[in-house]
Amino acid sequence: MKDMTLETLIAVLEEIFGRGLFWAMVAVAAVVTAAYLFVLIRDRHLSARKFLAAQLFMPVGAVAAVLFVQGVTSSGFADIGGPIDWIVLLGVAAMGAIGIAILVYTVQALVAGKSRQAD
């Protein structure tokens, strides 16, 4: 890489997914994040029960993210070759886990509607 600027990174990501899909994904991620912050502020607390349910989905998100990446790149667990590969694998898993947890929490909160008390 010659220079890795934010502009280069965005250009590369646009090329990976296609401009439309990339910005659609950014928009979805932004909407989910905004919705998550919205329910947090609306409810004025983090619901432990919803959070627990969200946590239960984390392994699903982690495994799904790893299998997705392996699927689109024609590779598998046998290709892990060094420490950095484990870090990448765990990073992908962590992103999947956190992503699904936020999504599940937000969906629950939106479906359940406004709650004032801690449940």
Next chain:
Amino acid sequence: MSDLKDFRPSRRGFLGLAGGAAALSLSAPAPARAQAISTKAKIVILGAGAAGTGMANRLVERLEGAEITILDGRKQHWYQPGFTLIASGLKPAGYSVSGTGDWLPKGVKWVEDYAANIDPEAQLVTTQGGEKLAYDYLILATGLSLDWAAIEGFSLDQVGQNGIGAVYAGPDYAEATWRAMDAFTTKGGVGLFGRPATEMKCAGAPLKYTFITDDYLRRKGTRAASQIIYAANNEALFSVPVVNEKVKLLFTKRGFDTRWNHILTGIDAGAKTAYYKIPEKRVLNPDGTVTVTGETTTSIAYDFTNVIPPQRAPKVVRESGLSWADKWVDQGWIEVDQGTLRHLRYPNVFGVGDINGVPKGKTAASVKWQIPVVEDHLVADIAGREGTEVYNGYTSCPMITKIGRAMLIEFDYKNNLTPSFPGVIAPLEELWISWLMKEIALKPTYNAMLRGKA
């Protein structure tokens, strides 16, 4: 969980956060770009491949009013780093194909023809159609010619049958090569690989394809009944010594049979035999005498082979007087300064990409590093300054060692390894992350380069 209940973000806090995020995205770095320079200069770019297209997009950004003409008769743009993936059955032929015109910026005139004559004295390029293009600056980005005719008995219509492959020949031939390789690895037999004795684009590609074929034999359970032969053109597998040693280790580990000093001269498709020349060899003995072993010929029978022909500058360049007179005389690469990529005898001529007569740098990754150098010196010359950028020979090769793993090898003129991610991605280790980069990130990076963005 009790402390979580104390987490009470306020509405104002939320608005503040959202506002902050918006401000951040608005203030995202306006790319540091020098103001465009006004000029009436006539710039002709020969070739609209990776180098020519990337160059055109950069120059359009940097120059105001310049008359930029790009000459290329090919309507298809080929993403050549994808050929190995196509020939490995991982991507369809269309993966590497786009339109030349898709990438060219507004403000550049595309002449859909090839050059028939280059006259650096008169500063004139004549097209095959007879159009005359006068220039103030000439950028040679022609790429190179694959000399298939130099392999006696071989023709491109053989590719895909009788165990003959030719990954370099183009996307469709790469796909045909996959059909032949797929059939071969299902049955097993002798897989024969090698490289030409000339300079070549992506010198790692012949090795990659050897590794990948071996991988398929293993996956299909036919490796035990097979033999992999690699016929090296000299006594090395790779020009960078430390990489050469690593590849040798891997070849031993994978059980490849390496033959040295084999230069492919012909193919007998019917008899499935490849013919080689072994050049004369002189060895200095300890007693000071010299033992000379004369040139010999030999042949190797195969069930599958990947033919890679000698590679040279296109004929129009070799006849232009721009080539080195005393180096690569049979190949005709142009005489440029290896740091500035400026022609040593005609300072208004530059080279980008495969055509340059420099010791390394015949890869798309090299082009990415060469473009800013030529851009700098050309724009500086127009502005009446001296350019400062220097190309250090950066060349990169994601050396696939099996489907799913690669070594991200990067080096310069001095054979130093120049890892992009030092301490994170080890260059001489077979890693999944390096494979991920080749699979996912390389084409987007390449496309961004074509658009002048990277």
